[in-house]
């Protein structure tokens with residue numbers, strides 16, 4: 001008889017014998033916000049998440065200096081992060097036949113690939129077989145909210161009604177006016193900051209006051225002002241030299257003909 005040692009069952013803090021009002025699959029921006037809205041209205045919600053709960057500050061180490069990392073943030077040999085171009089020149093599944101042990105989507109290549117290796121799926125384990133598509137897939141609690149760029153832009157009717165506008169794609173069954181009140185709610189809830197610009201293709205949000213610049217950003221601003229002043233000084237010097245040279249040439253000509 002062969003005895004097989006199996007891992008003990010995971011600790012359950014959820015009652016699966018219960019009937020829930022709603023079941024949500026995935027805890028990213030979409031699932032997380034749906035769970036939040038439904039539970040604040042008193043619904044009993046079961047949120048299923050395929051990924052782990054990661055200690056995200058330790059995982060991303062945002063404050064780590066590049067020189068404190070053995071490879072300045074790069075993944076170890078044997079791992080590869082697809083470059084954006086590889087999605088157009090390779091046929092999915094992108095990692096098929098790759099010599100690398102692990103293959104991850106392109107965002108890891110933005111100068112910190114070692115930090116996202118536990119957040120993104122390994123394309124070798126989760127091959128994507130659809131049409132060419134640079135699909136970044138996260139597998140952890142919170143999904144891609146852990147790595148997004150924090151740029152909260154609104155879509156406009158140039159997006160929703162693109163076909164009517166330029167003949168390409170399909171019009172969405174909803175328009176910007178349908179979504180606007182919900183954008184307003186989310187903006188205030190998340191505290192989106194920015195400056196009103198009145199652009200038809202990028203509707204303004206309900207902006208909070210802009211965040212204050214930190215010391216590094218102030219320093220950069222001062223440096224850029226200094227560089228601008230130096231550039232102006234340089235131009236003034238060139239102009240002055242030109243004027244002087246012209247004057248010298250004119251004096252010489254006068255002396256030659258005297």
Ligand SMILES: Cc1cc2nc3c(=O)[nH]c(=O)nc-3n(C[C@H](O)[C@H](O)[C@H](O)COP(=O)(O)OP(=O)(O)OC[C@H]3O[C@@H](n4cnc5c(N)ncnc54)[C@H](O)[C@@H]3O)c2cc1C
Pocket residue numbers: 025026027028029030031032048049050051107136137138139140141142143144145147148149150151152153
């Ligand atoms: C690097 C980066 C920067 C970005 N920057 C911006 C930005 O600045 N502004 C912006 O607007 N957008 C940005 N985006 C896009 C934005 O982050 C995503 O569109 C958004 O977070 C997607 O949310 P989602 O809930 O649809 O999906 P995801 O966040 O991917 O969530 C899906 C969740 O479902 C789980 N899951 C998957 N399969 C299963 C299953 N079978 N069972 C249970 N759970 C499952 C996953 O583990 C994951 O947690 C960025 C994206 C990336 C990758």
